[in-house]
Amino acid sequence: MHLFYTPDISSNTYSLNEEESKHAIRVLRLKVGDKIQLIDGVGGWYEAEIIDDNPKRCSVSIIETKMEVGKRNWNLHIAIAPTKNMDRLEWFVEKATEIGIDEISLLNCSNSERSIVKTERLQKVVVAAAKQSLKAYLPKINEMKDYKKFIAGTNDFKCQKFIAHCYKTSLTHLKTAYSKEKNAMVLIGPEGDFSVEEVKYALENGFTEISLGVSRLRTETAALYACTALNILNE
Numbered sequence: 001m002h003l004f005y006t007p008d009i010s011s012n013t014y015s016l017n018e019e020e021s022k023h024a025i026r027v028l029r030l031k032v033g034d035k036i037q038l039i040d041g042v043g044g045w046y047e048a049e050i051i052d053d054n055p056k057r058c059s060v061s062i063i064e065t066k067m068e069v070g071k072r073n074w075n076l077h078i079a080i081a082p083t084k085n086m087d088r089l090e091w092f093v094e095k096a097t098e099i100g101i102d103e104i105s106l107l108n109c110s111n112s113e114r115s116i117v118k119t120e121r122l123q124k125v126v127v128a129a130a131k132q133s134l135k136a137y138l139p140k141i142n143e144m145k146d147y148k149k150f151i152a153g154t155n156d157f158k159c160q161k162f163i164a165h166c167y168k169t170s171l172t173h174l175k176t177a178y179s180k181e182k183n184a185m186v187l188i189g190p191e192g193d194f195s196v197e198e199v200k201y202a203l204e205n206g207f208t209e210i211s212l213g214v215s216r217l218r219t220e221t222a223a224l225y226a227c228t229a230l231n232i233l234n235e
Contacts, residue, residue, distance in 0.1 A: 002024065002030065002034075002037065003131045004016060004020045004024065005038075005040075005131060005138075006038045007041050009046065015058065016057070021054065021056055021058035022055050025054070025055040026055050032053050033050065035050075038062075040136075041130070041138035043070070043136050043137050045069040045136045046066075048062050070135060072234075074182060074184070076102050076184055076186075076227065077103040077105065078105075078186050079106075083114065083191070083219050086114075086117075089117070089122070089220060092223050094128070094129045095129075095224050097129035097133065097139055098135075099227055099231050101139045101227055105142040106141075108145065110147070111193065113192075117144050148198075151207075160208070161208065162178070163186075163194065163207045164186065164188055165189060165199050165209060167193070167196065171209055172208075172210055173212070173213065174212060174230070178230060180234060187202060188219060
């Protein structure tokens with residue numbers, strides 16, 4: 001199956017962008033008459049036929065359209081303090097997209113090791129991972145925001161809100177605190193953890209403190225653990 005990302009598709013004919021056209025025609029050596037699949041990132045899945053094999057602007061005709069492909073009845077939002085090493089953050093974004101996630105927010109915390117992230121690169125990782133895992137929905141990547149501003153903006157969110165931290169050893173595990181098929185938001189701190197004040201502020205704003213097990217996990221591992229656990233609970 002040859003799958004391409006076409007976010008602005010809106011009619012029965014469509015031209016792939018130059019990058020996707022080159023991949024289709026130069027790399028995969030597709031030609032007029034060949035069938036390909038398209039996703040728009042918001043649940044649309046299309047079967048199409050190549051009608052012009054121009055390597056800079058490959059045109060296709062839509063044969064079949066399916067909407068809301070793979071739509072879930074719950075939503076997962078993970079807010080994470082970016083790691084110093086961008087490869088580790090990209091690894092999380094890639095794997096979370098493959099497993100299933102709806103939104104990722106980047107937090108600038110007191111102990112953050114990185115305060116600037118180019119989300120354009122993360123968006124490319126999301127697209128590649130969605131195509132790899134045959135996802136019609138792409139998670140939303142939000143620009144980095146100051147921790148307190150982010151928390152203050154969650155008061156109207158209709159979801160279960162959790163914060164994972166290492167200050168206590170007797171916290172309820174996420175798998176017990178979470179109610180199946182409910183929308184969820186999980187906060188994951190930097191390598192130095194959230195500050196005590198940040199934990200307190202989250203609790204004052206409706207978050208529940210939770211454990212992710214007995215092991216002390218790296219930031220990206222903790223985030224992926226939470227993503228995987230909630231997906232398994234909802235299977």
